[in-house]
Amino acid sequence: MSAHTDPVDTLTAEQSWERLRSQELGRLITHVGERIDVFPVNYVVDGEGILLRTAPGTKLFELTVNSDVLFEVDDHTDTDAWSVIVRGHAIALESDADVQRADAAGLRPWIPTLKRVYVRIAPASVSGRAFHRSAEPDRDGPQEY
Numbered sequence: 001m002s003a004h005t006d007p008v009d010t011l012t013a014e015q016s017w018e019r020l021r022s023q024e025l026g027r028l029i030t031h032v033g034e035r036i037d038v039f040p041v042n043y044v045v046d047g048e049g050i051l052l053r054t055a056p057g058t059k060l061f062e063l064t065v066n067s068d069v070l071f072e073v074d075d076h077t078d079t080d081a082w083s084v085i086v087r088g089h090a091i092a093l094e095s096d097a098d099v100q101r102a103d104a105a106g107l108r109p110w111i112p113t114l115k116r117v118y119v120r121i122a123p124a125s126v127s128g129r130a131f132h133r134s135a136e137p138d139r140d141g142p143q144e145y
Helices: 013-021 058-065 096-103
Strands: 008-011 025-032 035-046 049-054 068-076 080-092 117-132
Touching: 008 013, 013 035, 013 068, 013 080, 013 117, 025 058, 035 058, 058 080, 058 117, 068 117, 096 117
Parallel strands: none
Antiparallel strands: 008 117, 025 035, 025 068, 035 049, 049 117, 068 080, 080 117
16 A cells, blocks of 8 residues: 555445445444443344334433434455444334334344334434555654654
8 A cells, every 4th residue: 555545435425324234233332421331233224224123221221311322333354444333313113103114124133032122223424434454554763643
């Protein structure tokens, strides 16, 4: 890689959504008071939102206290990597119509537990970056800090 090639590319919103659709495991980040939690969750992209399932517990409680969330998905190969961040609001689906639509999305728990609550993340913003992986540049001479 030449010294003039940037190893980081900013993804467009369309590219970010394409990458989100290509995966099924992400991380939900919640924030309540001084507590920040990260939950690995399987998900599907449903329209322009993220759909996941959960059960009563810490995750669902924190979403009811503060619906502001981050959702992160990434992937990598030996030569490339990417990361997409969705900032938005998470709400538990309550209407019969919303739950029926969510049921049709095909989201199933990865482990044999009952996850009866559908949660939709409505994005406020989506951003992503792609990384070109290669060897670290030479460290010749003094380095600025």
